[in-house]
Structures are given as C-alpha cells and as structure tokens.
C-alpha cells in the first residue's frame with residue numbers, strides 16, 4: 001500500500017505539471033482528470049469511453065421523460081434541518097450552511113433541489129459500507145435536502161462532520177466535508193461536488209481535493225466562516241456560494 005509520502009509526491013508532480021501548462025498559456029482546467037492516479041479508485045472506475053451525448057435540440061422531451069419531478073409539497077423544512085430528524089439532538093458542533101446558487105451569467109438558480117449527505121461528528125456515515133470504528137449517532141442520519149428560493153439560496157442546519165480514514169493509501173484521512181448534489185431542470189443536469197471547511201490541516205494530504213489542480217478552483221470548494229450567520233446559543237455559520245457553469249464554476253465530480 002502506498003504511503004502518504006508516495007501520494008504527496010504524485011500530487012506535487014501533477015500540480016507542478018498543471019502550473020507549467022497554465023504558465024505556457026493553457027486554460028485552467030474546469031474539471032479534474034477522471035483518472036487522477038493519486039485518488040487510486042478513480043483509475044479503474046473512470047469512464048473509458050466518451051460520454052453519451054443526448055441531442056436535446058432534436059428531442060428535448062427525451063431528457064424530461066427520464067427526469068424526476070419535485071413539487072414543493074414533497075419537501076418540508078424538516079428535510080433541511082438534520083438536527084431535528086430524530087427524537088434527540090445529534091452530538092457535535094451545530095452549524096448552518098447557506099449560500100447562493102448562480103448560473104454562468106450570475107442569475108440565481110431558483111427552485112432547484114439541493115441534496116446533502118455527510119458523516120456524523122465522529123466521522124462515521126450511517127451506511128452499511130462504512131465500517132470505520134467510530135461511533136454511530138442514533139440521532140443523526142446525515143442526509144438533507146431543500147429547494148432554492150427566489151434568490152437561488154439554500155440553507156441547511158446540521159453538525160460539523162468529522163474527518164474520517166479511508167483506504168486510498170496508508171494513513172489516509174479525508175478532510176471534513178459535506179457532499180452536495182444540485183439538480184438542474186432535468187435529471188441529466190445533476191451536479192455533485194463536496195464542500196470543505198476553512199483551515200482544515202488535512203487539505204494538502206487529500207488526493208480528492210488535490211485532483212482539482214487549479215488552486216483558485218480548489219479554494220472555491222472551501223466555505224467561508226461568516227459570523228453574521230452564526231446564531232447566538234445555537235450554531236456557527238458558514239457561507240458557500242456555487243456557480244454552476246462558466247469560468248468561475250465550482251468544480252463538480254462529473255463532466256457536463
């Protein structure tokens with residue numbers, strides 16, 4: 001199994017190559033390589049054939065036919081508050097995460113479904129595949145959703161997730177993060193990414209975050225602490241705005 005030093009060396013080489021390309025005039029990549037070697041499982045599992053193009057101009061309804069329909073009545077306030085989904089309160093540092101979703105022209109993306117999933121405060125997912133020996137929290141499932149409002153804003157109340165180990169390499173730990181999914185107006189426009197917390201000491205060791213080789217794009221994945229969003233006696237506030245497309249796009253895990 002590779003060591004952290006092996007992985008860090010590979011990350012440094014790929015970042016240096018990216019810097020050389022940009023210095024030579026290449027545009028900053030909008031998406032990471034699908035087979036980013038330091039993130040070991042991306043190599044065998046990335047698509048090996050070109051993605052299937054859907055000709056939505058020739059047959060626009062083909063996209064809509066396979067898409068889900070979300071009505072306002074399907075989603076309640078409880079879905080966006082992960083601290084109130086069980087009989088008791090979950091353990092951990094309570095946080096509010098909010099932000100605005102914009103398209104490439106700066107227009108708010110309204111009425112769109114935003115979903116999140118995350119580990120609990122101990123760094124454990126409530127999922128059978130997660131066998132990390134950290135405690136499960138009977139009062140925390142770690143799944144939430146909401147619709148953006150007329151300004152394109154979303155908001156969740158939850159607890160800060162813990163860092164957790166994984167088996168990419170020896171002594172591999174993921175920085176604390178929340179997984180986000182954004183649905184556009186069609187199922188085929190679902191975008192998935194991860195939000196990180198400012199100042200996490202694990203950033204330089206993480207091959208998933210480092211697969212975004214442009215430092216400015218990596219920085220856009222990190223939320224900002226915002227004291228105005230903190231609530232007295234209740235929760236700490238983080239702001240994380242998302243641009244779904246264009247040169248300032250927040251990096252996503254799949255190409256569009």
Ligand SMILES: [Fe+2]
Pocket residue numbers: 119174177179
């Ligand atoms: Fe995760």
